[in-house]
Each structure stands twice: as C-alpha cells, then as structure tokens.
Amino acid sequence: MTQSVVIGLSAVIVAIRAGEAVVLTVRPHAAASDRGSALTGLPFGPFDPENHRTFEIALREFVSEQTRFDLGYVEQLYTFGNKGRDTPRAEVGAGAARVVSVCYLALTPNAVDTDAPDSAWAPWSRFFPWEDWRQGRPALIDETIAPALRTWAGTDEERLARARLLFALDDAGWNEERVLDRYELLYEAGLAPEANRDRARERGEAAAEPAALSPALGEPMLSDHRRILATGLGRLRGKLKYRPVVFELMPPEFTLSALQRAVEAIVGVSLHKQNFRRVVERIDLVEGLGRMDTETGGRPAELFRFRRELLTQRPAGGLSLPMQRD
Amino acid sequence: MTQSVVIGLSAVIVAIRAGEAVVLTVRPHAAASDRGSALTGLPFGPFDPENHRTFEIALREFVSEQTRFDLGYVEQLYTFGNKGRDTPRAEVGAGAARVVSVCYLALTPNAVDTDAPDSAWAPWSRFFPWEDWRQGRPALIDETIAPALRTWAGTDEERLARARLLFALDDAGWNEERVLDRYELLYEAGLAPEANRDRARERGEAAAEPAALSPALGEPMLSDHRRILATGLGRLRGKLKYRPVVFELMPPEFTLSALQRAVEAIVGVSLHKQNFRRVVERIDLVEGLGRMDTETGGRPAELFRFRRELLTQRPAGGLSLPMQRD
DNA sequence: TCAAAAGTGTTATCCTTACACCCATGT
DNA sequence: ACATGGGTGTAAGGATAACACTTTTGA
Numbered sequence: 075m076t077q078s079v080v081i082g083l084s085a086v087i088v089a090i091r092a093g094e095a096v097v098l099t100v101r102p103h104a105a106a107s108d109r110g111s112a113l114t115g116l117p118f119g120p121f122d123p124e125n126h127r128t129f130e131i132a133l134r135e136f137v138s139e140q141t142r143f144d145l146g147y148v149e150q151l152y153t154f155g156n157k158g159r160d161t162p163r164a165e166v167g168a169g170a171a172r173v174v175s176v177c178y179l180a181l182t183p184n185a186v187d188t189d190a191p192d193s194a195w196a197p198w199s200r201f202f203p204w205e206d207w208r209q210g211r212p213a214l215i216d217e218t219i220a221p222a223l224r225t226w227a228g229t230d231e232e233r234l235a236r237a238r239l240l241f242a243l244d245d246a247g248w249n250e251e252r253v254l255d256r257y258e259l260l261y262e263a264g265l266a267p268e269a270n271r272d273r274a275r276e277r278g279e280a281a282a283e284p285a286a287l288s289p290a291l292g293e294p295m296l297s298d299h300r301r302i303l304a305t306g307l308g309r310l311r312g313k314l315k316y317r318p319v320v321f322e323l324m325p326p327e328f329t330l331s332a333l334q335r336a337v338e339a340i341v342g343v344s345l346h347k348q349n350f351r352r353v354v355e356r357i358d359l360v361e362g363l364g365r366m367d368t369e370t371g372g373r374p375a376e377l378f379r380f381r382r383e384l385l386t387q388r389p390a391g392g393l394s395l396p397m398q399r400d
Numbered sequence: 401m402t403q404s405v406v407i408g409l410s411a412v413i414v415a416i417r418a419g420e421a422v423v424l425t426v427r428p429h430a431a432a433s434d435r436g437s438a439l440t441g442l443p444f445g446p447f448d449p450e451n452h453r454t455f456e457i458a459l460r461e462f463v464s465e466q467t468r469f470d471l472g473y474v475e476q477l478y479t480f481g482n483k484g485r486d487t488p489r490a491e492v493g494a495g496a497a498r499v500v501s502v503c504y505l506a507l508t509p510n511a512v513d514t515d516a517p518d519s520a521w522a523p524w525s526r527f528f529p530w531e532d533w534r535q536g537r538p539a540l541i542d543e544t545i546a547p548a549l550r551t552w553a554g555t556d557e558e559r560l561a562r563a564r565l566l567f568a569l570d571d572a573g574w575n576e577e578r579v580l581d582r583y584e585l586l587y588e589a590g591l592a593p594e595a596n597r598d599r600a601r602e603r604g605e606a607a608a609e610p611a612a613l614s615p616a617l618g619e620p621m622l623s624d625h626r627r628i629l630a631t632g633l634g635r636l637r638g639k640l641k642y643r644p645v646v647f648e649l650m651p652p653e654f655t656l657s658a659l660q661r662a663v664e665a666i667v668g669v670s671l672h673k674q675n676f677r678r679v680v681e682r683i684d685l686v687e688g689l690g691r692m693d694t695e696t697g698g699r700p701a702e703l704f705r706f707r708r709e710l711l712t713q714r715p716a717g718g719l720s721l722p723m724q725r726d
Numbered sequence: 727t728c729a730a731a732a733g734t735g736t737t738a739t740c741c742t743t744a745c746a747c748c749c750a751t752g753t
Numbered sequence: 754a755c756a757t758g759g760g761t762g763t764a765a766g767g768a769t770a771a772c773a774c775t776t777t778t779g780a
Contacts, residue, residue: 078404155455346771700751704729
C-alpha cells in the first residue's frame with residue numbers, strides 16, 4: 075500500500091534585462107485553496123510519464139505553454155523530495171500524494187515579454203536583497219540581519235560561526251556563491267516568512283502572520299520556490315567562473331561593458347573595469363566586430379560576438395572575477 | 401489514467417583502498433528475470449514516500465541494509481528519468497511503472513569489507529579503463545577507441561571534433577573531468593555493450609551479444625549504472641579542485657604521499673611531487689603531527705591530519721593539480 | 727569645454743612550474 | 754654503499770591587482 079508519488083518540474087529561468095539579472099515568475103491564478111496568495115512562484119508543471127520521454131522535453135513544453143517563451147540553455151539543478159514541502163496547487167494529485175520536484179536552471183538571451191498574463195520577469199534581488207553587493211555592503215546586513223542572527227544564536231558558538239562565515243560579519247570575507255546556505259540559515263533562524271508558514275502547517279494551524287521584519291528580508295515565494303531559486307543563483311554564480319555560460323545570457327552582439335554589467339548583475343559584486351577587459355581578451359572567446367555601439371553615452375564602444383565555434387574545438391573555461399575595491 | 405512513477409535511489413560510493421580508487425558494487429542475486437546477469441550494478445533501492453522523510457535518510461538506510469556499511473559524506477548527483485531506462489529488478493513496480501532514479505555521490509574513508517555477500521569494492525578503472533592516465537596515455541585509446549570512433553564518425557566533422565576533443569586525439573589536451581561525455585560518446589557510437597542491449601530491448605528483441613571489442617572498453621553494468629558512475633566520477637574530479645573533499649576519503653592520519661596517491665587515483669593523472677606538497681601546505685588545511693610513519697619503504701614520512709575545524713571558520717578551497725609531465 | 731564612458735600602458739606581487747639537490751631509513 | 758621514498762631551495766614565467774593615463778563621443 076505505497077503512497078503515490080507525483081513528479082513536478084520547476085525552472086529557474088534567468089535573463090539579463092537593462093543590465094539587471096531577472097528571473098521568470100508566475101502567479102498562479104487566484105484559487106480558493108491558496109491562502110494569502112499574492113505570492114509568486116517559479117514556473118512549474120507536472121511530469122507525465124505517459125507522454126514525456128525525458129524531463130527536459132516536458133520542461134520545455136510546459137514552460138512554452140505557460141509563458142509562450144522558448145528556453146535556450148538548460149541544466150538540471152537539484153531534486154527536492156522532503157516531506158512537508160508545500161504542495162503546489164497546480165499538481166493534480168490524488169489526495170496526499172508526495173510531490174518530488176526536479177528543478178532546472180535555464181539561461182536565455184531574450185528576456186522578451188511573455189504576453190502570458192500570469193508570468194513576469196522579476197529581478198532576483200527582490201527575493202534576496204542581501205545578495206547585491208554592487209553598491210558596497212548592503213546596509214540590510216548590519217542593520218537587520220546581523221542583530222537578528224545574533225539574537226537567534228545566543229551563546230551557541232556553532233550558530234555564531236555560521237552566521238559570521240555566511241554573512242561576512244566581523245571582517246569575514248563575502249563568498250557570493252553560498253546563496254543557498256544563507257537562505258537556509260535565515261530560514262532556520264525563523265527570519266524567512268516561509269519558515270513560520272511551514273511550521274504552522276506542520277502543526278495543522280493556519281499560517282501565522284509574517285514576522286515584522288519579513289518585507290526587508292526579501293519577498294517570499296510559494297512552496298519552497300525561494301530555496302530552489304537560491305540553489306539556481308548559487309550554481310550560476312559558481313559556474314560563471316569555470317564555464318563560459320555568461321554568453322548564454324548575451325545577445326549575438328554586445329559591448330564589453332554590457333558583458334561586465336551582466337556578470338556583475340549575476341555575481342552581485344562590482345568588477346574592476348580595466349582588468350575585466352584583460353581577462354575577457356585573454357580567454358579569447360570573443361571577437362571584435364569593428365563596428366561600434368553609439369548608444370552608450372560617452373565614447374562609442376566596439377561590438378563583440380561570442381565565438382561559439384571554439385567550444386567544439388577546445389576545453390573552454392570561465393571568467394575570473396577581478397573585484398573592484400572601494 | 402496516469403501511469404505510476406516509482407522513485408529509486410542509487411549511490412556512487414567511493415573510497416581509497418591500497419592507493420586505488422574503488423567504488424561499491426552489488427550483484428543482485430541471480431533471478432530468472434535477469435538475462436546474462438553476471439553484471440554488477442550500483443547499490444540501489446526504492447524510495448518509499450510513506451516511511452522516508454528525505455531522500456538522504458532513505459539512502460543511508462538501504463545502503464546500510466544492503467552492505468552493512470555506513471555512509472559518510474553524501475551529495476546529490478543527478479536525477480535520471482529517461483524513458484527506456486532498464487528497470488532494475490529490485491524496484492517493485494506495478495507492471496510498466498516508470499522508474500526515476502535520484503542518484504547520490506558518497507565518500508568514505510573506511511573501505512571496510514562489507515561482509516554482505518553480494519557487494520564488493522571494485523576499482524573504477526574496471527569500468528572506465530581509458531580514464532587512467534597515471535602511467536601515461538593508455539594504449540587502449542590509440543589502439544582501439546580512436547580507430548573505432550573514426551570509423552563511426554566517417555566524414556561527419558561534428559562527430560570527429562567531439563571525438564578529438566574528448567579523447568585527446570591529434571594533440572588535443574586531455575580533460576579529465578569529462579568522464580560522462582566520453583562514456584556517452586562511446587555509447588552513441590555503439591562501443592558500449594549497454595547501447596546494443598538497450599537498442600535491442602527497444603525493438604523488443606532479446607539482447608544481442610556484446611560487440612567483439614567490448615571487454616577492452618570496460619566492464620558494462622546493469623541498467624544505466626555505468627552512466628551514473630561516470631557522472632559521479634566526473635563530478636568528484638571537478639570538485640576536488642574547488643572543495644577540500646579529498647579529505648573525506650582519508651583516514652584521520654595520513655602521509656602527504658598517501659594524500660597524493662589518493663588524488664592521483666581519483667583524477668587519473670600523475671602529479672608533480674614537490675609542487676603537490678607546496679600546494680597542500682599553502683592551502684593550510686593540514687597539520688603535521690610530528691609523528692612518523694615508518695612503513696613507507698624509504699625515509700619515514702611525517703603524519704598529517706586534516707584540520708576540519710577550519711571549515712566552519714573560513715571559506716575553504718580545493719587543491720590545484722600540479723601535473724607531472726613525462 | 728566638460729562630463730562620461732571607452733580603451734591603453736606599466737608595474738609590483740603572487741602563484742605556478744620546473745629543476746636541482748639533500749635527508750633518513752632498510753637491505 | 755645504494756636504492757627508495759621523504760623533504761627543501763630557488764629561480765623563471767605567467768597571471769592578477771592596482772595604478773595612472775589617453776581617446777572619443779554628446780551636451
């Protein structure tokens with residue numbers, strides 16, 4: 075008498091829009107079963123073993139159905155199967171079916187408007203405001219997060235050490251890749267509204283009101299979608315450094331500044347302009363086109379293209395990130 | 401009327417034994433449904449949503465049941481869901497249930513004998529003999545693989561380019577991380593016995609005899625387990641370079657040579673002794689104990705330990721790999 | 727003419743690589 | 754004594770980080 079399992083697919087779909095990193099979100103149509111459902115989520119859909127030969131085929135199909143938008147680069151992220159995950163209402167399941175989510179990261183150079191009414195591009199700093207260090211260390215960390223974490227940690231040395239390491243307290247360095255660990259720390263400390271909601275649901279109560287400081291700590295999402303998003307952002311930040319994936323986010327022709335702004339938007343730090351150019355030239359994966367982009371404000375910038383051909387000819391690395399100190 | 405889905409769990413469990421990288425294999429007890437079943441597989445077991453709160457709990461449980469062996473470090477690898485995957489007989493499914501496998505990579509410092517009769521440690525070069533470059537470029541590549549791939553490619557430039565890039569033909573460099581791509585290329589070219597078996601099954605025929613050169617091209621495994629193993633090996637080879645995971649494979653005290661041999665066994669290349677030591681000292685994650693190991697043959701070697709405490713105090717990186725040229 | 731952004735040059739420093747050499751043990 | 758493996762020093766070359774500076778446009 076085994077309980078049935080339903081496979082769901084989710085996608086973290088990333089693009090660059092006006093120099094900002096954005097992610098595709100959907101707002102499931104209002105429905106009775108959704109309490110307090112101003113919440114957005116990631117595009118998700120069921121996996122039907124009858125009709126879908128592979129996960130990826132199913133993924134591309136439901137994304138283009140839901141958003142009229144075609145995916146480009148796709149890679150598998152993670153599979154979540156913990157009991158107690160919120161059951162997204164779109165999954166049709168018999169009663170208490172266990173939902174397992176196979177999650178994907180997708181990158182696209184066309185952040186076109188999706189003309190589907192319930193989907194929209196949202197900058198991901200809306201969900202993780204503490205992850206954007208481009209203007210320097212966010213005040214949010216020292217003013218809100220650090221005190222709250224210290225209160226939560228009390229005298230527990232292990233908790234304190236984690237908080238220090240992950241949020242760069244007491245002169246610890248910032249490691250931009252550990253997005254998921256930071257989100258999970260906040261969740262564990264009860265600083266993510268999702269934590270209260272999930273705990274309430276476990277006790278069978280109605281969801282408690284979000285804690286007072288929630289809005290500052292990033293907009294919550296449906297189910298565990300913010301965890302999935304954090305997984306995707308962390309993976310992308312890491313991958314940039316050892317695979318030439320930025321170019322999957324760029325249009326066919328771009329200026330080096332646009333490329334730099336794209337990298338900065340993703341990793342969330344400012345880079346040193348001159349050295350960034352040198353790094354890009356050294357890896358030798360771009361080619362100047364001789365033509366100029368005159369829309370830049372100052373001196374016109376040369377347009378470049380990604381020499382995609384080279385990927386089939388040699389190993390291919392990523393970009394190192396020459397940080398800009400203030 | 402959706403077809404049911406069964407979740408299976410598989411594990412690539414890696415250890416170092418006498419300086420060799422080994423992986424835990426199981427040989428399911430002979431059964432009528434298993435044609436030609438001298439084949440080994442990876443430990444796998446069903447995931448029961450009734451009783452298991454998380455995948456990882458289920459994984460640890462069935463591994464210790466099957467092999468009387470406890471896992472240490474564990475990370476999720478990949479989830480396979482393609483139609484046409486061979487259904488492992490241990491999964492109890494109603495008729496034609498679709499089997500989705502959530503696969504894990506596990507590392508352990510204790511390659512103890514498992515006293516379970518059907519499980520055994522096997523060096524992974526048995527399954528991927530072309531991946532071991534420690535004694536220099538394997539003759540197998542030029543004598544067997546390259547000619548077969550060139551025949552398969554014919555005049556198809558794209559196929560030729562892939563073969564050159566992945567198997568380091570025509571002076572292309574060897575990239576030890578692309579284990580999965582290499583296996584998939586061989587599979588696609590019909591050089592892995594699994595390919596013939598799967599194609600035969602798709603046509604509803606009995607499995608064809610393995611191709612003549614199969615034995616040289618690595619021992620095949622049950623179902624798609626060799627693909628899973630390739631995924632795990634590739635991931636581990638990559639991870640070594642940016643996370644201190646080697647130490648999860650070492651006993652509490654070890655010599656630097658033992659550490660080097662472990663790294664070499666995993667990445668499959670020889671490293672430059674003097675520079676390897678420098679690299680290890682620089683990352684500053686090991687500590688000399690002042691005591692000596694006298695069992696080494698020549699001059700006794702100092703014993704070191706991994707300073708695991710540091711992981712909670714600072715970011716932590718991996719080892720760079722100073723190659724030994726011949 | 728000035729602001730804004732593109733683009734070049736140069737240097738100190740650190741890491742990697744390669745090579746040469748010495749040390750302590752068992753046979 | 755010598756083979757075997759452990760361990761140290763040092764110098765060349767390349768990558769990175771930090772600096773100052775020139776060029777080309779629009780307002």
